[in-house]
Amino acid sequence: MWRRLGRCDALKQSISVAVGRRPLPSPQSPQMMEGMIVRTSPAFRGGLENLTSAEAKKLMRLVNVESLKTKLEMEGKEVIGYSELLEACKSMDVARSLNEAIAFARVLDEAGVVLVFRDKIYLHPEKVVDLVRKAVPLALAPEDDPIKDELKRLLEQKEEIDVQGS
Numbered sequence: 001m002w003r004r005l006g007r008c009d010a011l012k013q014s015i016s017v018a019v020g021r022r023p024l025p026s027p028q029s030p031q032m033m034e035g036m037i038v039r040t041s042p043a044f045r046g047g048l049e050n051l052t053s054a055e056a057k058k059l060m061r062l063v064n065v066e067s068l069k070t071k072l073e074m075e076g077k078e079v080i081g082y083s084e085l086l087e088a089c090k091s092m093d094v095a096r097s098l099n100e101a102i103a104f105a106r107v108l109d110e111a112g113v114v115l116v117f118r119d120k121i122y123l124h125p126e127k128v129v130d131l132v133r134k135a136v137p138l139a140l141a142p143e144d145d146p147i148k149d150e151l152k153r154l155l156e157q158k159e160e161i162d163v164q165g166s
Contacts, residue, residue, distance in 0.1 A: 061094070068092045069113065072123055082119045 051059075068088055072080065086101040088094075095101035109116040115125035122128050141148060 064092055064094045068094050078123060080121050080123065082116065082121055085121045
């Protein structure tokens with residue numbers, strides 16, 4: 001039901017690497033261990049003179065995606081409307097048409113960069129996941145969850161107190 005947040009982190013990392021904000025992660029990083037290896041083109045590593053037109057377009061799209069995400073986060077909002085995301089995609093040249101913007105919003109959602117729910121876009125999906133985890137009933141928690149053991153112990157103490165009180 002919930003997407004792995006590792007994919008979101010790996011996508012953010014690869015975009016940041018592409019625009020030169022962060023160095024490549026070390027081979028011991030969690031993204032690498034989960035199979036989310038950030039790859040750069042061998043031609044790009046060799047220098048800009050070997051950069052093909054397709055690679056340049058891909059790189060520019062990544063830069064536009066990063067600037068779109070930065071723009072949306074700078075507004076200080078946690079949630080925006082779906083139409084606002086579509087307009088931002090078109091205004092930042094991430095998408096040329098409404099259909100491209102819709103497809104791009106779907107890609108962002110599937111990658112875990114944003115969370116699309118009905119007509120709202122949650123810019124920080126990890127916060128939504130944390131809130132849902134806190135709201136999930138204890139019955140759905142795994143069997144070896146330490147919270148279950150603590151609840152069991154507290155219920156036993158309550159029964160002892162009830163027996164002593166009567």
